[in-house]
Amino acid sequence: MTLDPHPWARELVTLHDHAWQRLVRGVHDRHAPARHPTLATVSPDGLPKARTVVLRAADPSTGRLELHTNLHSAKIADLRVTPVAALHVWDHGSRLQIRLEADVAIATGPEVAAAWARVPEHSRSAYSSSQRPGHPIPGALDYDQQADPAVFAVLSLTIRSMELLHLGADHRRAQFTRASHWAGQWLVP
Numbered sequence: 001m002t003l004d005p006h007p008w009a010r011e012l013v014t015l016h017d018h019a020w021q022r023l024v025r026g027v028h029d030r031h032a033p034a035r036h037p038t039l040a041t042v043s044p045d046g047l048p049k050a051r052t053v054v055l056r057a058a059d060p061s062t063g064r065l066e067l068h069t070n071l072h073s074a075k076i077a078d079l080r081v082t083p084v085a086a087l088h089v090w091d092h093g094s095r096l097q098i099r100l101e102a103d104v105a106i107a108t109g110p111e112v113a114a115a116w117a118r119v120p121e122h123s124r125s126a127y128s129s130s131q132r133p134g135h136p137i138p139g140a141l142d143y144d145q146q147a148d149p150a151v152f153a154v155l156s157l158t159i160r161s162m163e164l165l166h167l168g169a170d171h172r173r174a175q176f177t178r179a180s181h182w183a184g185q186w187l188v189p
């Protein structure tokens with residue numbers, strides 16, 4: 001008899017717990033799959049926009065996540081009009097797809113000073129270029145590397161819904177919503 005490598009996938013509660021463990025691991029382990037989720041927003045003209053981000057905080061007790069970005073980036077313009085986002089992770093080791101839908105709040109200035117202080121020096125310009133990310137430039141490297149803390153933003157994602165798809169010997173799919181206090185519901189995969 002072969003042992004089930006993923007016994008946590010069999011029950012709603014352990015599946016949900018496992019997904020959170022994998023998200024939390026992404027915050028602390030730069031090699032974990034959840035380190036680099038895909039964040040999708042809706043542009044003001046209604047188009048879907050997706051990009052890779054770094055997961056900076058994950059709190060299972062509140063169902064919240066945090067990301068860092070530049071206040072001048074297009075995703076901020078998207079979120080100002082439509083303050084919801086989807087986040088996607090494919091965790092190959094766990095054979096688990098995590099799909100989240102969240103309300104997004106944007107914080108900047110003194111409110112995020114503590115988060116800014118924790119950003120390593122060498123990563124700061126990635127989130128705080130004073131030039132607008134996506135602005136056309138004459139040559140590939142014709143941009144300013146100066147970090148400006150005034151444009152550093154923290155995105156706080158309050159998860160509404162978490163949908164999990166586990167591809168084990170059997171396939172299992174479940175949805176967990178804040179509205180149902182994360183009780184969970186199996187779905188046809």
Ligand SMILES: Cc1cc2nc3c(=O)[nH]c(=O)nc-3n(C[C@H](O)[C@H](O)[C@H](O)COP(=O)(O)O)c2cc1C
Nearest residue numbers: 036051052053054068069070073074075076133134
């Ligand atoms: C591995 C990786 C990690 C990234 N992490 C972030 C991040 O944490 N925050 C961020 O704003 N952009 C991050 N980016 C850049 C984004 O993918 C994107 O190019 C940039 O944010 C501009 O997106 P926008 O124009 O849609 O706002 C990362 C890109 C890669 C490839």
